[in-house]
Each structure stands twice: as C-alpha cells, then as structure tokens.
Amino acid sequence: MLRAKIFVQLKAGVLDPQGKAVMNSLITMGYKDVVQTTISKYIQVDFDNSDVEEVKRMTKEMCDNLLANPNTESYRFEIEEI
C-alpha cells in the first residue's frame, strides 16, 4: 500500500480571505507575534498498489484533473509506504 500526501495551496498573489480572517482573529486574541497565516488543503490518497512510479503518475493526474484548481492553486506531494 502506498499513500500520496498532497498539499494544495493558493498560488502566490491569489487573495486568501480565510487565511487573512484567521490572522485577524489571532491578533485580536492577543497573539501579537503572528506575521502571516495561510490555510491549505492536505489530501491523503491511499492506493492498493506498490508501484511508486505508477502511483506518482496517477497522483499528478489526479491533482491536475480534480484536486487542484490550475487557475488559482499549486500543489506538491510525496509518496510513502504505509
């Protein structure tokens, strides 16, 4: 079994209202040292397949075709044995 650990985040320059809202809340709560917050999606996909190269290829396709919005989001992933 292999697991793809995928991070999908907004591209630089794309407005992140959720991250901004969290940062404003944290500062209001008194955490004055906070300088930036970002919120991303972390997606785990488990495969009943032990061919790392094939799982990498499928994960890239999944990100390009379903998991990430190519207009506004970038992604990175790693594959690990589980």
Next chain:
Amino acid sequence: MLRAKIFVQLKAGVLDPQGKAVMNSLITMGYKDVVQTTISKYIQVDFDNSDVEEVKRMTKEMCDNLLANPNTESYRFEIEEI
C-alpha cells in the same frame, strides 16, 4: 522567525463527506486502486518570535481556542525555523 505547521483533521468516526466525494470521483475517473481519501486543513502560522517553547504553547492554545473544533477535529503540529 518560527513557523507552526498545523494539521487539523476529522476525528476517527466523524463522517467525512468531502473525502468520500473525492474518493467516489477518483473511482469514477478510473482509479480503481484508490482505497481511501481524507481531506484535512493544513495551516501555517509564522511568528516573529524565536522562543520555541513559547511558540509551541501559543500554537496549542490557538488550536484549542480557534483553529480546531474540539468536538469533531483533532490536530497535530510541528515548529520549524524559517
């Protein structure tokens, strides 16, 4: 500067309709090897503070009081130098 890398995920047993929807889509798209998908939040908080113990303490408070829903979500985090 320190960065808290926080993962907020649904507790085991809590229904994950978004993860289920993604899994169904992937299987419909032909990825028959997929056995499970989960979707979590990945939150980065950057601090203008280099005291690791203090940043750990603040991050735990933030998770308990704002970032995670204690009824349905669990969290884990790591602190790194940036």
